Amino acid sequence: MTDTTTEVGRREFLRIGASTGVALMVGFYLPSKGRAARWQSAQAGPFTPNAWVRITPDNQVTVLVEKPEMGQGQRTTEAMLLAEELDIDFSTIRIEQAPTIPDIYKSLSTGGSGGTRAGWGSVRKAGAQARAMFVMAAAQQWNVDKQECRTENGAVLHAPTGRRFTYGELVEQASKLPEISASTVSLKDTKDFRFIGKPLPRVDTPSKVDGSAGFGIDVRVPNMLYAVIARCPHFGGRLQNFDALGAKEVPGVHAVFPVPPLGFLDICGYGGRNLNTAGGVAVVANSTWAAIQGRKALKLNWNRGSNGNETTDSLRKVLDGQATAPPTFIALDRGNAGKSLDKAAKKIEATYELPFTAHATMEPMNSTVHVRDGEIEIWSPTQWANVIQDEIATLSGLPKNKVIVNMTLSGGSFGRRAQWDYAAEAWQVAREIKKPVQLVWTREDDIQHDFYREYSYHRLLGGLDQQGRIVSWSHRVVSTPIRPVFDSAESLQDPQHSAEVGGADSLPYFSPNIRLDYAPAHSAVPRAWWRSVESSFNAFAVECFIDELAHAAGKDPYEFRVGLLHEDANVPTGEGLDTRKFRSVLQLAAEKAGWGKPLPVGWGRGIACHWSFDSYVAHVAEVSVQKDGAVHVRRVVTAVDCGTAVNPDGVRAMAEGAINFALTPVLGGEITIKDGAAEQSNFHDFQVLRMNQAPDIEVYIMPSTDPPGGMGEPGVPPLAPAVANAIFAATGVRVRRLPIDSRLLKNLPAS
Amino acid sequence: MARMNLLVNAKKYEIDVAPETPLLWVLRDTLGLTGTKFGCGMGLCGACTVHLDADAARSCQTPVGSVGAKKITTIEGLSADRSHPLQKAWIAQQVPQCGYCQSGQIMQAAALLIKNPRPTRDEIDQAMSGNICRCGTYQRIRRAIQQAAKEAA
Numbered sequence: 031m032t033d034t035t036t037e038v039g040r041r042e043f044l045r046i047g048a049s050t051g052v053a054l055m056v057g058f059y060l061p062s063k064g065r066a067a068r069w070q071s072a073q074a075g076p077f078t079p080n081a082w083v084r085i086t087p088d089n090q091v092t093v094l095v096e097k098p099e100m101g102q103g104q105r106t107t108e109a110m111l112l113a114e115e116l117d118i119d120f121s122t123i124r125i126e127q128a129p130t131i132p133d134i135y136k137s138l139s140t141g142g143s144g145g146t147r148a149g150w151g152s153v154r155k156a157g158a159q160a161r162a163m164f165v166m167a168a169a170q171q172w173n174v175d176k177q178e179c180r181t182e183n184g185a186v187l188h189a190p191t192g193r194r195f196t197y198g199e200l201v202e203q204a205s206k207l208p209e210i211s212a213s214t215v216s217l218k219d220t221k222d223f224r225f226i227g228k229p230l231p232r233v234d235t236p237s238k239v240d241g242s243a244g245f246g247i248d249v250r251v252p253n254m255l256y257a258v259i260a261r262c263p264h265f266g267g268r269l270q271n272f273d274a275l276g277a278k279e280v281p282g283v284h285a286v287f288p289v290p291p292l293g294f295l296d297i298c299g300y301g302g303r304n305l306n307t308a309g310g311v312a313v314v315a316n317s318t319w320a321a322i323q324g325r326k327a328l329k330l331n332w333n334r335g336s337n338g339n340e341t342t343d344s345l346r347k348v349l350d351g352q353a354t355a356p357p358t359f360i361a362l363d364r365g366n367a368g369k370s371l372d373k374a375a376k377k378i379e380a381t382y383e384l385p386f387t388a389h390a391t392m393e394p395m396n397s398t399v400h401v402r403d404g405e406i407e408i409w410s411p412t413q414w415a416n417v418i419q420d421e422i423a424t425l426s427g428l429p430k431n432k433v434i435v436n437m438t439l440s441g442g443s444f445g446r447r448a449q450w451d452y453a454a455e456a457w458q459v460a461r462e463i464k465k466p467v468q469l470v471w472t473r474e475d476d477i478q479h480d481f482y483r484e485y486s487y488h489r490l491l492g493g494l495d496q497q498g499r500i501v502s503w504s505h506r507v508v509s510t511p512i513r514p515v516f517d518s519a520e521s522l523q524d525p526q527h528s529a530e531v532g533g534a535d536s537l538p539y540f541s542p543n544i545r546l547d548y549a550p551a552h553s554a555v556p557r558a559w560w561r562s563v564e565s566s567f568n569a570f571a572v573e574c575f576i577d578e579l580a581h582a583a584g585k586d587p588y589e590f591r592v593g594l595l596h597e598d599a600n601v602p603t604g605e606g607l608d609t610r611k612f613r614s615v616l617q618l619a620a621e622k623a624g625w626g627k628p629l630p631v632g633w634g635r636g637i638a639c640h641w642s643f644d645s646y647v648a649h650v651a652e653v654s655v656q657k658d659g660a661v662h663v664r665r666v667v668t669a670v671d672c673g674t675a676v677n678p679d680g681v682r683a684m685a686e687g688a689i690n691f692a693l694t695p696v697l698g699g700e701i702t703i704k705d706g707a708a709e710q711s712n713f714h715d716f717q718v719l720r721m722n723q724a725p726d727i728e729v730y731i732m733p734s735t736d737p738p739g740g741m742g743e744p745g746v747p748p749l750a751p752a753v754a755n756a757i758f759a760a761t762g763v764r765v766r767r768l769p770i771d772s773r774l775l776k777n778l779p780a781s
Numbered sequence: 782m783a784r785m786n787l788l789v790n791a792k793k794y795e796i797d798v799a800p801e802t803p804l805l806w807v808l809r810d811t812l813g814l815t816g817t818k819f820g821c822g823m824g825l826c827g828a829c830t831v832h833l834d835a836d837a838a839r840s841c842q843t844p845v846g847s848v849g850a851k852k853i854t855t856i857e858g859l860s861a862d863r864s865h866p867l868q869k870a871w872i873a874q875q876v877p878q879c880g881y882c883q884s885g886q887i888m889q890a891a892a893l894l895i896k897n898p899r900p901t902r903d904e905i906d907q908a909m910s911g912n913i914c915r916c917g918t919y920q921r922i923r924r925a926i927q928q929a930a931k932e933a934a
Contacts, residue, residue, distance in 0.1 A: 101879030101916045231875055238880030239871045240863050241816020241856035245881055248815035256810070281782065281799065318819070319806035392820050392828060392881040392915050441818075441881030442915045473821040679875055683918075687878055690917025713825035713913065722906040724919035 077201040079160040080212070081134045082112060082153060089184060089198030091118050094128040096135045097145045098413055099234060100440035100447070101687075102742045103680040104145045106232040110225045110676060111149050115157030115217060118184040118197070120225055125233050130435035132416040138437070139414040141448050141559065143643035143740025146676055150737055158215040167204040168195050220674070220735045229679035234439070246411035246438040247470060249398045254466040255284060256318040257459045258325050261308040261479055262332040263707040265340075265554040269332060272311050276327035282320030286313050286328070289458045292451075294518070297420045301518025305421070306556055307451045308479060312459045318470055337554030337706035342385065345510070345703060348551045349487035352508040353381065357547035359529035365543035367491075370502040374493025378582050381489050382571045383767040384750075386482040386510075386701035387694070388710075389560060390718060393441020394476045397456035400466035405432040406457070407466075411440035413448040421450045422457050444691065445559035449481050474711045481558030482701050482708075484509045484530065485551070488571035493543075498583030500594060503541040505534050505575075507568060510553040533565030533747060534572055536607045536641055539594040554706055561691060562746035565642040569747030570754070570768070573638035577755045578764065587755060588620045588637050607641045611671045614732060615639060615648040618669035622730050623650035632656070633664070636755025638748035644739030645672040646732075649689070651725075651752035655760045659772030663693060663725040663753055668745065670729060673736035681741050682729045688745025689727055694719045696750050700769050787848060789814065790858025800846025804838075805829045807845045808855060816856040816884050820913070827912030830885040830892075831855050837892035856884035859891060866933045867891055870925040878916035886912050890926050899930055 076086045084092045095108040105125050113120045128135050137148050161181055168186035169176035172193055179188050185196045197204075220227075237243035262268060274286035291309030296302040311328055315321035371377060397410040399422075406426055412418055415437040423430045440447055456469035471479075486509040493502030511528040513521070521527055529548040537544065560566060580590035595609040616639045629635060632654050639648035652665040668685050675681045698717035702709045710716040754765040761778045765771075787794045789812065796811055803822075808814045808831070817840055820828030824842040831840045832854040859865045863872070867890050877883045886909070893900060893908040900908065905926050914922070 101877075103878070229875075231872070232877075234880065235872050235875060235877055236863060238877035238883050239868045239887060240859070241814075241884050243880050244815070245818075247819065248809075250813055250815065317806060317810040319802055319810065322822075390915060392826070392879065392913065393818070394820075440879060442879045444915070470819075473823070473826075683875065683878060683921075686920055687917035690919060691915065712823050713821050714823065718913055718915065719917070719919075720910040720913065721919040721922065722910040724917070727920055 077205045079163050079204070080156045081128065082156040083116065083160050085160070085197050085201055087198050087201045089196045090124065091116070091122065091184070091197070092124045092126055094126050096128045096137045097140045098415070098437055098440055100411070100413065100443040102145065102684065103232055103677065104140065105234055106230065107146050107676050107680060108149050108153050109233055110230060111153040112157040114223060114225045115154045116161050117181040120230060127437050130415040130419050130437060132419065138416045141413055141445070143742040143744065145742070146738045147644065147740060154217050155212040155215060158217055159210055159212040162210045162215045163204050163207055164197050164200050166207055166210065167200040171195065171200070171203055226674065226676050227678065230677055232680070243439055245393050245441045246398070246409060247393055247396045247441070247468070249409040249438065249468060251398070251400070251466045254398065254468060255314050255316060255463060256321045257312050257314040257467050257469045258321045258472065258475070259289060259310045259312050259455060259459070259469065260325050260328055260330055261310040261475065263478060264332065264334045264338050265556060265706050266337045267332050267335040267706070269310060269330070271331050273329035276329065277313055277324040280315070280320060280324040280327050282315045282317055283324040284314045284316065285463065286311060286324065287462055289455065292454050292458070295421060295424055297424055298417065301520045304516050305451050305454050306481070306515060307455050314459060314463055314467060321470070322472060334706065340554055340706040341704050342702045345485060345551065345553055346383070349485065349508050352549040352551050353487055353489040353506055355549055357506065357549045358525040359548045361529065361531040361535050361548065362544050362546035367502045367504045367543040367545035370543040371491055371493040371504065374501050375496045376494040376582050378492045378494070378578055379490070380575055380578055380764070380766060381487065382574060384486050384567045384570060384695070385768065386485050386555060386703070387560065387699045388477055388480040388482055388701055388716060389444045389446035390477065390480070390716060391442035391444060391446055394473060395446070395452040395471040396469060397453040398466055398468040399453070399456040399460035401457070401461045401464060404428070405434065407434040407436070408453060408456070409436045409438055410453050411438050411443070411447055412453065413440070413443055414450065418450055418453045421454055425454060425457060426461070444561040445563070446481065449558055473713070477711050477716050478708045481515065481556045483560030483566065484512060484557040485553065486530070486567040487551070488567070490571060490575040492575060492579045494579060494583050498585055500539065500541040500579060502543045503537070504545040505571065507531055507534055507546070507548045507571070508551055509567070510555065510557055511550045512557045512559065515557055530564045531568065532563065533568035533640065533642060537572065538596065538607055538609055538612050538641070539576055539591065540596050555703055561688070562642060562743040565640060565743070565747040566692070569638070569640040570750045573640065573748060573751030574754050574764070574766065577636070577751070577758065588616065588625050591637070591639065592616055606644070611646050612639060612641060615646045615669040615671050618730055618732065619648035619650045619667055622669065622728060623652070623667035625650060630654070632760060634756045634758065634760025636752045636757070636759055638751035638755060640744070640747040642744045642747055645670065645741060645744040647685070647744045647748055649748045649752040651749070651756040653753060653756040653760055655757060655775050655778070657777055659775035661697065661757060661770055661772065661775065663723070665726045666749070666752070668727065668729045669732065670741070671732040671734060672739040672741045672744070673734050674738045675731050675734070676738055678731055681731055684741040685729045685745040686727050688743065689749050690719050690724055692746040692749035693723070693753070696753050696768055696770060697723060698769050783846065785846065787845070787853060788850070789853045790855060798845060801844045803841050804831070804843040804845045804848060804853070805840040808840060814855055814857055818881055818884055820882070820885070827889055828882050828885040830888040830912070832888060832892055835892065835895050837889050856888055859887065865891065866929040867894070867925065870929040870932070874921045874925040874928060876918050876921040876925050878918055882912060882914045886914065886922055890922070890929070893926070894930060894933065898933065900926070
């Protein structure tokens with residue numbers, strides 16, 4: 031993850047503020063709950079040493095968090111990093127979402143589990159810089175050497191004379207000081223941490239237990255209307271004609287009009303991005319319910335387009351064909367995997383298949399947009415506020431500083447809100463209406479028009495020698511890749527750009543001959559980043575196959591893995607993967623799970639380990655399989671090495687959440703395609719994990735003082751293979767296709 | 782459209798809406814009480830759970846015209862100050878991640894504890910399995926319900 035460290039000190043902050051046309055003096059005020067940002071000058075107002083923190087004379091500290099909060103605990107983590115270095119009482123701070131000013135806030139987006147990694151340098155420096163300015167201010171007031179001053183919990187102390195100022199008392203003096211560059215301040219040592227490493231309670235928890243936390247769909251502004259869009263169920267299909275008479279008669283409906291699909295937009299470089307909106311017919315009404323009822327009354331004729339014949343079966347044939355066709359990209363080619371396989375004492379072959387699955391965030395997609403004269407205001411849950419600003423500015427022709435983006439809390443995201451389609455659709459509707467309009471997606475819209483996790487198919491060939499060591503490893507990854515959905519034709523010319531081999535290319539297990547290559551499968555079904563992206567399917571293939579090789583070698587799956595880890599600490603195939611850490615989490619999970627201890631009849635234990643987003647996660651899953659083939663995942667024991675665990679309870683929560691999330695497409699959660707459309711539409715046929723299926727979970731965190739790795743996603747990849755491996759241990763049957771087909775597990779003799 | 786009175790969180794509201802309008806949308810759009818959430822519109826996810834008298838109800842499946850004189854309690858009315866034992870337990874166990882499903886989870890749990898103050902683990906799972914959490918906080922929800930049940934005893 032690139033370091034987005036940037037210091038925007040006060041002077042720079044004021045300069046940028048002025049150039050964006052915002053009347054900004056010493057401080058600024060951002061009200062909560064999604065109302066428009068108002069900028070006010072302040073004479074004896076707050077001290078704003080940098081863009082991330084504001085202190086008022088009453089010693090109230092407000093931390094401005096850049097990144098979105100979508101449940102991953104980002105607000106709390108960012109606040110902890112800043113509070114640590116600023117040295118204040120964490121329990122008294124207030125949190126606000128930073129305004130969307132990309133020139134100031136370089137890190138408004140999140141993805142790739144990068145939030146904590148990005149803030150580890152930049153946010154801490156912001157806190158340290160502010161603290162240094164208070165020390166300087168106090169030293170000046172007391173006319174002493176600043177080396178004689180220290181800070182303590184929101185105050186500066188001069189030990190020799192016993193004098194003390196709170197930060198609040200120093201606000202006016204500090205405001206007059208020249209800049210202290212963030213690059214000159216030093217950060218605390220681990221041994222001095224007061225907050226980092228502690229399981230501090232999340233700052234947003236109270237508002238989430240009393241209904242006061244406001245999500246995008248909860249935005250309420252005066253005179254607003256509500257809208258839904260009728261979209262063609264067939265991917266790539268288009269509106270032929272429609273009859274709005276019935277819709278317009280529904281009480282509360284204000285307007286009905288077509289919205290064209292949106293394609294390429296010149297944003298984000300790489301030749302632009304395809305927004306991929308379906309287009310359709312918008313129904314605008316004075317309530318969400320009236321809009322939904324109005325849409326039901328529409329008469330619609332769709333042109334299916336050229337994808338109307340795509341089905342899961344037709345796709346599977348393409349994927350299967352691509353599993354043996356020439357690859358478009360060769361990721362690894364060490365030695366000669368083919369020849370060494372021919373000469374191997376034992377040959378093992380397996381094909382794995384993972385279908386489309388949906389994000390299905392609890393809060394469906396929505397954005398609220400108000401197109402006013404010369405400016406546009408948007409309230410939206412999103413992972414990329416700056417891109418929404420860029421997108422709406424480009425679409426509308428307004429300069430970016432006239433597009434106000436208020437990032438709201440996100441009711442889950444998992445990668446879905448890293449797409450900008452729904453905000454663009456909302457703008458399309460709002461510009462016809464000129465009042466604030468909230469575009470809402472119903473659950474049917476969400477399940478049928480998701481950007482799904484790609485369909486993938488894996489062909490693995492392994493060869494063992496007489497001693498049961500791997501001599502040949504071949505992995506062909508086939509998927510319906512994400513890049514062609516969004517990227518320009520020029521960027522797609524390089525086949526590596528679409529090759530989805532992440533997580534398969536960092537193979538920790540030694541083989542002298544390795545081949546990893548990729549072939550794409552064309553599909554009209556929209557795809558995008560789903561929590562842990564390529565690792566979510568590549569880890570399934572790798573960790574299931576290594577288990578199959580263990581069995582073929584007559585070895586225990588855990589011992590086999592540990593025995594194969596490269597002797598060099600760093601894996602030549604995966605830059606940054608440290609096999610010592612990989613071994614440690616494997617060992618910790620196995621030990622805590624009681625690997626090898628007996629289990630009841632019909633139960634089995636499986637293990638899997640994966641490195642992604644700079645973190646290592648091993649799961650041991652215990653499952654029971656009934657006579658009717660039903661699988662219960664009883665317990666998951668997890669070991670994590672994520673470097674410094676900034677908030678250990680947050681790390682645990684991410685591990686637990688990832689396990690439950692990853693379990694949905696193992697037990698159900700399949701999207702099937704018929705007539706070029708998703709067959710599922712709501713939670714009755716897109717079945718997600720429920721409490722009675724949720725295993726007991728234990729999480730063990732490796733102590734570490736290394737910089738933090740990510741934790742939003744790494745718990746996902748090893749879960750599915752751990753469960754599949756556990757099912758094998760229980761039944762002797764390999765699950766190579768997800769979701770589990772319990773018919774394959776019926777009436778098996780106890781193993 | 783029909784005029785009717787609703788009693789929500791001990792407050793009387795006079796509204797004029799079509800009686801078949803789901804209570805969920807009356808709460809959210811007519812009365813501005815957005816703590817109760819929209820998740821599926823089919824009674825499958827539990828995000829819209831409120832109380833009608835002492836019973837949990839999926840407000841997306843409850844036509845407002847059918848409510849009559851029943852007392853409606855939403856998450857906003859569960860307590861004035863997060864003092865309900867479940868709210869305290871939810872904070873102690875650090876349950877919410879994104880938080881969107883949690884209003885419905887808490888209301889469902891509150892109705893469970895009214896009827897069954899000492900639920901077993903299986904009874905909790907059974908009562909709560911109609912409420913979906915995509916962030917995966919189920920284990921913490923279980924523990925929070927167990928904690929609240931113990932503390933209220």
